[in-house]
Amino acid sequence: MLRRSIYKTPVQLRAMLQPGRITADALQAVRAIVAPGVTTAELDATAARIIESRGAESNFQLVRGYRHTTCVSVNEQVVHGIPGDRVLEPGDIVSIDAGAQYAGWNGDSAITVVVPDPDRPELVAARDELSRVTEGSMWAGIAAMARGTHIGEIGAAIEDHIVGAGHGYGILRDYVGHGIGRKMHEAPSVFNYRVPDPGPRIRPGLVLAIEPMVVAGSEETFVEEDEWTVSTVDGTAGSHWEHSVAVHDGGIWVLTAPDGGAAGLEPFGVRPVAFE
Known part of the structure; x- marks a missing residue:
């Protein structure tokens, strides 16, 4: 059996621009309504409305057994939280993960x-700092993708950024980033920590979803009774950030960032290059 290459052609990369933009727009709309009194179901409905209005579909709903457009994880819930009647309260830390499939290609972001x-x-302030460090580690990983030679360098950069913050945060080990393209989850795995295997080469055509999941305390988690939601055992808060990122002949482009990643990459001295 022939294995499908993890690298996309220039035509395939261009096909991934639109689902990335739709995913970004959906999350921007959700961010705008996060406030006390809003339910997680309302966040989900907002994302669904944007995705459907753009002629796309939720790729989360293509996952067997899942019927929502987003995952919304609150406080000790780190990832895969199910939207519902939970009402957001002041001080909550909320991670929203969404993806769109358009013309057979996928975007994924959180x-x-x-x-x-x-x-x-x-x-x-403590939860803002957790989110800031998690987001910064994602951008450190994306910068490593722009400069590196192998995928393993991405996880090393993410871990170094988190450890360097000096807070003793935990990095989830059982949940990692991934390739993305015709399917939302494709090979290869993208670890959020240093591993011995350097992994596949970074070269034009590679598209990855880089997504650190970081917790304020112990990295030990469990899956709640709904069989989806991943929460911390010690009850400490979690944060999840994710972007879908493409390497092309001219450089790197963050498919799920409105500016291609310019603002996030600027502190790392990396300038994304657009392609059409």
């Missing part, structure tokens, strides 16, 4: 938002 709480500034 953001974390902290709900303001003027009565608990220390809690909000």
Whole structure:
């Protein structure tokens, strides 16, 4: 049996631009309505409305047994939280993961938002810092993808950024990034920590979903009774950030960032290059 190459052709890369843009737009719309009193189901409905209005479909709903457009994880829930009637409260840390499939190609991205709480500034500051470090580690991994030779360098850069922050945060080990293209989840795996195997080469045609999942305490997690939601055993908060990123002949482009990743990569001295 022939194995499908993990590298896309220039035509295939161009086909991934639109699902990336749709995914980015959906998450921007969701971010805008995160506030106390909003339910996680309302966040999900907002993402669904944007994706469907653009002629795309939720690729999350193509996963067997899952019927929602997003995963919404709150506080100790790190990933795969199921949207429903939970009402957001001041001080909550909320991770929203979404993806769109358009014309047979996929985008996948996640953001974390902290709900303001003027009565608990220390809690909000701690959770903002967790989100900031997690997002920064994602951009460190993307910068490594732009400069590196093998996929293993991405995980090393993510881990170094998190450890370098000095907070003792945990990195989830059982949940990792992945390739993306015709399917939302493809080979290869993209670890969020240093591993001995350097992994496949980074070269034009490679498209990866880079997604660190970081927790304020122990990295030990369990799956809740709904058989989806992944929560921390010690009850500490989690954060999840993700972008789909393409390497092309001219450089690197973040498919799920409105600016191609320019703002996030600037601190790392990397400038994304657009392609059409």
